[in-house]
């Protein structure tokens with residue numbers, strides 16, 4: 001059998017595995033990144049149309065003083081029908097072109113590693129790109145198109161949590177059989193499956209009948225970052241500011257849509273539209289807090305949303321280990337130091353957690369297996385490190401059933417292990 005790649009194109013991180021002679025290896029895709037094996041799923045275009053990916057994109061963006069165009073969480077746009085692409089310094093890029101740049105880079109790294117061209121790939125996909133079936137289908141079509149543009153000829157899809165299950169399966173002794181709940185908590189989506197796994201069965205047969213249920217929800221790490229932004233940071237950028245209507249004494253609220261967009265990192269560039277910037281300028285001149293609107297203008301104009309969200313994300317990750325973290329951020333004459341306690345973080349995310357919990361219960365119910373019938377809960381993905389995510393499972397299944405490891409590589413390893421199912 002020829003060599004096949006497994007590619008986990010994640011909302012936050014992407015990774016690569018190689019299937020060769022019945023064996024799966026994970027390949028480092030970004031020599032510059034602190035994690036080595038992972039590449040941040042980001043792009044940077046400088047003004048000369050040079051394009052950078054991963055850590056190099058971040059470094060270049062910083063050294064250019066954020067002059068070019070930076071993009072993150074591109075996967076989130078795949079199911080978005082109205083987002084067909086974007087224009088960067090006068091050149092048009094379709095959404096599939098943007099994804100293809102990342103996939104092409106990963107493909108090249110993999111080919112350099114194995115020393116030969118590889119044109120077959122198993123790509124991961126969340127259980128749900130979108131709750132709307134049509135958008136969900138559109139997302140996969142776009143991802144497939146991107147893979148083709150990146151040079152892959154044979155393209156297969158595997159559900160991300162099923163891939164994680166295949167990874168988990170390899171840790172079982174031969175002959176052992178278990179019913180496992182898999183929870184993959186990433187940046188964009190939380191994906192679940194209840195699946196029968198068998199030690200020693202290394203992905204040989206058609207496994208469809210082992211998948212007892214599948215489900216997912218569009219709520220994961222990025223939403224938790226947004227919530228911190230909304231509750232703790234957005235007031236520095238105009239949340240709560242009022243302004244006087246032209247020729248009127250009445251005070252109006254700053255449009256909700258502006259603040260809402262501001263709180264979703266990947267959408268901030270949409271605020272660069274000329275009409276919106278003009279609207280913000282008018283608001284500034286009649287605002288109850290002019291400084292906050294100036295901060296908003298700088299955030300949009302200087303393109304520093306990424307750094308702000310990195311500080312928010314850092315604080316969020318610290319809360320997985322500590323009771324208190326601080327969002328620290330300085331830019332021009334703005335200094336932010338906001339403490340967030342773990343308790344507060346949990347409170348402000350109550351609605352997000354409720355959605356996740358409802359989806360977990362639905363996936364268990366659909367499987368037809370009782371809580372007692374589920375032998376193990378295997379959690380993976382960066383967001384599974386958050387204590388309140390773990391506690392959702394402790395409450396339902398008991399702490400003894402929880403297993404957690406390889407937060408960032410079990411999906412990509414399992415994509416490689418899926419190869420014999422397809423080829």
Ligand SMILES: Nc1ncnc2c1ncn2[C@@H]1O[C@H](COP(=O)(O)OP(=O)(O)OP(=O)(O)O)[C@@H](O)[C@H]1O
Nearest residue numbers: 010011012013186187188189221317320381382383
């Ligand atoms: N220690 C931590 N505590 C809390 N969150 C964390 C931690 N480490 C990473 N994360 C979060 O995990 C997410 C990234 O995880 P991962 O790489 O599994 O996602 P992804 O595969 O890119 O996304 P998706 O699977 O949704 O497409 C980010 O939101 C990041 O902030």
Ligand SMILES: [Mg+2]
Nearest residue numbers: 010186381411
């Ligand atoms: Mg993932």
